[in-house]
Amino acid sequence: MTVAASLRSRRARDPLPGFRLALGGTLLWVGLIVALPLTALIVRPWQEGPSAMLAALHDGRMFAALRVSFTTALLAALIDVPLGLTLAWALVRGRLPGRRIADGLIDLPFAIPTAVTGITLATLYGPQGWLGAPLAKLGLSIAYSATGIVVALMFVGLPFIVRSVEPVLRDLPPELEEAAGLLGARPWQTVWRVILPTLLPAAVSGFGLAFARGIGEYGSVIFIAGNQPYHSEIAPLLVVVRLQEYDYAGATSIAFVLLVISSLCLAAVAWLRRRVARGLIVGADE
Amino acid sequence: MIGSSRWGLAALTWAIIAVILILPPVLVMTEALRNGAGAPIASLADPDALSAIRLTLVMTALSVLINTIFGVLAAWVISKYRFPLRGFLVALIELPISVSPVVAGLVWLLLFGTQGWWGEALDRMNIHIAFAAPGILLATLFVTFPYVTRTIAPLMEQQGRDAEEAAMLLGASFFQILWRVTLPEARWALLSGVLLTTARAMGEFGAVSVVSGHIPGMTETMPLHIETLYNGYQTVAAFSMAALLALMAMATVGLRSLLEARARASLQTKDTAP
Amino acid sequence: MSVRIENLVRTAPGNASKVLLDGVSLDVPDGSFMALVGPSGAGKTTLLRAIAGLDAFQSGSVVIDERDATGLSARDRNIGFVFQNYALFRNMTVARNISFGLDVMSRSQRPPQAEIDRRVQELLDLIHLPDMGGVWPQRLSGGQRQRVALARALATRPRHLLLDEPFGALDPVVRRSVREWLRALHDQLGLTTILVTHDHEEALDVSDRLVVMQDGRIVQDAGPDALEARPATPFVMEFLGETLKFAGQVSGGMFIPADPHVARFSVPGVADGEIIALIRPHEVRITSAVNGAPARKVGLRYGFARLAVDMGDRVVDILSATPWDVGESVELHIDAARLFRNGRMVEERCDGWA
Numbered sequence: 011m012t013v014a015a016s017l018r019s020r021r022a023r024d025p026l027p028g029f030r031l032a033l034g035g036t037l038l039w040v041g042l043i044v045a046l047p048l049t050a051l052i053v054r055p056w057q058e059g060p061s062a063m064l065a066a067l068h069d070g071r072m073f074a075a076l077r078v079s080f081t082t083a084l085l086a087a088l089i090d091v092p093l094g095l096t097l098a099w100a101l102v103r104g105r106l107p108g109r110r111i112a113d114g115l116i117d118l119p120f121a122i123p124t125a126v127t128g129i130t131l132a133t134l135y136g137p138q139g140w141l142g143a144p145l146a147k148l149g150l151s152i153a154y155s156a157t158g159i160v161v162a163l164m165f166v167g168l169p170f171i172v173r174s175v176e177p178v179l180r181d182l183p184p185e186l187e188e189a190a191g192l193l194g195a196r197p198w199q200t201v202w203r204v205i206l207p208t209l210l211p212a213a214v215s216g217f218g219l220a221f222a223r224g225i226g227e228y229g230s231v232i233f234i235a236g237n238q239p240y241h242s243e244i245a246p247l248l249v250v251v252r253l254q255e256y257d258y259a260g261a262t263s264i265a266f267v268l269l270v271i272s273s274l275c276l277a278a279v280a281w282l283r284r285r286v287a288r289g290l291i292v293g294a295d296e
Numbered sequence: 297m298i299g300s301s302r303w304g305l306a307a308l309t310w311a312i313i314a315v316i317l318i319l320p321p322v323l324v325m326t327e328a329l330r331n332g333a334g335a336p337i338a339s340l341a342d343p344d345a346l347s348a349i350r351l352t353l354v355m356t357a358l359s360v361l362i363n364t365i366f367g368v369l370a371a372w373v374i375s376k377y378r379f380p381l382r383g384f385l386v387a388l389i390e391l392p393i394s395v396s397p398v399v400a401g402l403v404w405l406l407l408f409g410t411q412g413w414w415g416e417a418l419d420r421m422n423i424h425i426a427f428a429a430p431g432i433l434l435a436t437l438f439v440t441f442p443y444v445t446r447t448i449a450p451l452m453e454q455q456g457r458d459a460e461e462a463a464m465l466l467g468a469s470f471f472q473i474l475w476r477v478t479l480p481e482a483r484w485a486l487l488s489g490v491l492l493t494t495a496r497a498m499g500e501f502g503a504v505s506v507v508s509g510h511i512p513g514m515t516e517t518m519p520l521h522i523e524t525l526y527n528g529y530q531t532v533a534a535f536s537m538a539a540l541l542a543l544m545a546m547a548t549v550g551l552r553s554l555l556e557a558r559a560r561a562s563l564q565t566k567d568t569a570p
Numbered sequence: 571m572s573v574r575i576e577n578l579v580r581t582a583p584g585n586a587s588k589v590l591l592d593g594v595s596l597d598v599p600d601g602s603f604m605a606l607v608g609p610s611g612a613g614k615t616t617l618l619r620a621i622a623g624l625d626a627f628q629s630g631s632v633v634i635d636e637r638d639a640t641g642l643s644a645r646d647r648n649i650g651f652v653f654q655n656y657a658l659f660r661n662m663t664v665a666r667n668i669s670f671g672l673d674v675m676s677r678s679q680r681p682p683q684a685e686i687d688r689r690v691q692e693l694l695d696l697i698h699l700p701d702m703g704g705v706w707p708q709r710l711s712g713g714q715r716q717r718v719a720l721a722r723a724l725a726t727r728p729r730h731l732l733l734d735e736p737f738g739a740l741d742p743v744v745r746r747s748v749r750e751w752l753r754a755l756h757d758q759l760g761l762t763t764i765l766v767t768h769d770h771e772e773a774l775d776v777s778d779r780l781v782v783m784q785d786g787r788i789v790q791d792a793g794p795d796a797l798e799a800r801p802a803t804p805f806v807m808e809f810l811g812e813t814l815k816f817a818g819q820v821s822g823g824m825f826i827p828a829d830p831h832v833a834r835f836s837v838p839g840v841a842d843g844e845i846i847a848l849i850r851p852h853e854v855r856i857t858s859a860v861n862g863a864p865a866r867k868v869g870l871r872y873g874f875a876r877l878a879v880d881m882g883d884r885v886v887d888i889l890s891a892t893p894w895d896v897g898e899s900v901e902l903h904i905d906a907a908r909l910f911r912n913g914r915m916v917e918e919r920c921d922g923w924a
Contacts, residue, residue, distance in 0.1 A: 226396025
């Protein structure tokens with residue numbers, strides 16, 4: 011029976027060589043670097059019993075930090091959407107002078123390490139900074155407040171919007187606008203009723219990516235944030251604070267909540283993108 | 297009318313780009329060079345600075361090496377085969393992208409920290425992972441985990457299995473197929489993924505910050521050393537290090553953009569050829 | 571050098587209820603040139619890939635040169651395979667493509683480099699591309715790529731050659747010449763060749779034997795003449811060319827057609843009952859008749875007049891050697907027909923096919 015079974019399995023196996031070796035290597039790698047530590051994160055909060063987890067979750071400072079992270083990330087991503095759409099439009103359709111240079115600059119926030127971004131934005135928008143000083147004269151203080159967090163997250167999130175929208179915009183047939191124009195639509199009607207709806211799925215996905223990134227962002231934020239508990243202290247920073255206090259349970263429960271939020275957020279984006287994409291874009295090639 | 301709106305859009309775009317994107321790097325350079333060109337060089341020659349640069353280079357090289365080798369294997373598996381739970385594996389590989397860097401550091405402390413599962417036992421055996429170089433490596437590996445696979449797997453899937461099957465029928469082994477057929481066809485994407493991994497690895501701050509312990513001259517990478525200098529009000533030194541790190545990362549990303557343009561071009565010529 | 575397939579079963583991956591190969595058995599003797607034909611989805615390519623060891627199967631066996639190849643890895647089967655889209659390695663020159671099978675041999679088996687180079691040149695001459703060794707495959711035309719793919723498959727001197735729709739992407743003129751050349755090559759090298767095609771004319775032109783497949787099964791396995799004379803099922807007849815269909819009754823050795831305007835004809839030895847007669851368009855003879863079916867000329871083919879005959883409830887297209895006037899009233903005469911009952915050919919044939 012075992013011989014027959016082994017013959018059978020040999021027959022049913024994919025003949026392209028390397029599957030077992032590559033799958034084995036992949037599982038080892040994923041297991042050690044991703045699955046194992048994340049298992050620790052998921053199991054650890056419950057190790058001291060559910061009451062300890064509940065106690066750790068019942069922490070006003072933690073809720074404040076999560077609220078700060080959530081609202082600033084949301085606000086920054088929302089502001090990034092019109093900015094990103096403008097940039098993407100200018101890059102693809104606007105015949106922008108210096109387009110190639112602008113295109114390269116879009117990726118700067120991806121390229122610059124977060125610590126560099128952090129100290130740079132803190133200096134730029136600080137009370138003596140190039141932008142901070144004139145804004146202070148107008149009575150606007152950005153650095154060392156929640157506003158500073160939004161500014162930092164805007165910087166980090168902007169490329170997500172541009173790079174999500176850009177390819178869709180590039181593939182958008184010009185005939186779409188021409189058809190709308192021939193049907194009597196004014197330019198703003200064309201943009202509002204034809205262009206924007208087709209860009210919506212891409213914009214939503216860019217928004218979701220920027221938002222998810224913003225919630226977890228650490229390095230570019232902590233220098234400019236001021237980090238006052240309950241006001242401008244972001245959740246990732248509180249994780250670090252708890253660790254410095256040797257409060258592993260506290261740190262882990264915040265981290266757990268952060269992981270759940272960002273996973274849910276990305277799942278929602280994926281779901282939304284599928285739904286919206288199905289309904290809206292109808293091209294000749296589909 | 298149309299012309300004016302076009303120039304209006306261009307002006308608006310460049311204003312956004314200037315304020316949001318150009319000012320920061322200009323500021324980095326200005327701050328670094330505030331006391332002349334000698335100051336940054338002197339500050340980078342500091343032993344702690346040199347140690348940070350060395351540690352960053354070593355960690356980056358190791359992370360890139362490990363994540364490239366396994367990333368290629370993973371891309372091979374998920375792009376060339378269909379098997380149960382494949383979607384779950386893909387999701388698991390993508391997961392680190394959505395995890396906060398701080399969490400990416402914390403998870404290693406849960407395993408290897410003093411209060412972690414195995415920290416104490418390893419400590420007794422005189423093996424130090426948390427607050428030491430191995431912890432930094434693990435954190436960097438986690439953070440840069442998906443980039444190689446993510447970059448090459450879609451291309452490898454698009455290329456299908458025909459070339460691999462032809463090679464197999466001609467007698468090639470797994471490594472011969474991978475090395476002579478699959479990877480050469482995906483070489484631009486692979487390089488691009490490697491460069492992305494490199495840029496992310498050398499710039500990683502949050503995750504490394506949590507596991508490193510911040511011991512100057514020992515466990516400080518370049519981003520961590522920037523923080524230490526900045527918090528110690530050594531502005532010029534901080535921005536000098538920042539400038540160096542930013543230049544390294546920007547060069548890497550710039551090279552990657554160039555390669556992507558080439559990859560797209562080569563893909564197009566292949567597409568037009570039936 | 572023979573290939574034998576016994577009772578091969580393969581189901582669709584992930585959907586075991588969808589049967590791709592439904593117990594296929596086939597014998598390909600040494601030196602034969604066999605064509606697997608059938609509509610798309612019939613299982614031709616699936617069968618070819620199973621023989622090559624590219625796809626796994628659930629049960630049955632593949633025997634190559636009297637050795638069970640089931641456990642044999644694809645690369646140990648001594649098979650040359652040409653893919654539908656050629657699957658040339660884009661990152662290698664034509665010469666490196668051709669030598670690939672030699673290059674990847676283990677050091678102990680691999681011929682010296684000089685010999686590899688000589689073999690490559692020999693194959694380049696064979697495919698009439700002697701100076702193309704240094705060219706990248708992207709620069710070649712479809713027909714040239716096809717030949718390079720063939721040379722690559724032949725470099726390791728396989729005894730069996732499997733081709734999956736090899737002419738599909740070529741234009742008709744190139745197609746014909748490559749076809750003839752391939753047949754000559756097969757004879758010259760003494761290969762055992764299996765060709766998959768959905769084009770019956772191609773298969774009739776080039777192969778000694780045709781295997782007609784439908785829904786994962788072999789419907790008929792015969793030479794071109796036998797296939798035309800004695801198609802096993804109406805499907806085979808229809809697949810091999812334009813077919814006219816006449817339903818009717820056999821009564822006392824006579825075929826009585828259901829259609830009006832068709833003359834009855836004798837079918838000695840055929841049992842009474844319902845029957846279907848299938849005829850090629852040129853096998854119908856027409857004569858003038860009073861109150862017959864109106865016919866009109868709709869075109870020309872191979873010098874025959876193409877006539878549309880209005881039978882009342884349907885229009886039948888036939889070929890006639892004699893020119894015909896529009897609107898003339900005709901009657902159809904059938905001298906030779908293949909008779910089918912319950913989907914199978916009736917063994918006894920009628921008059922003209924003695």
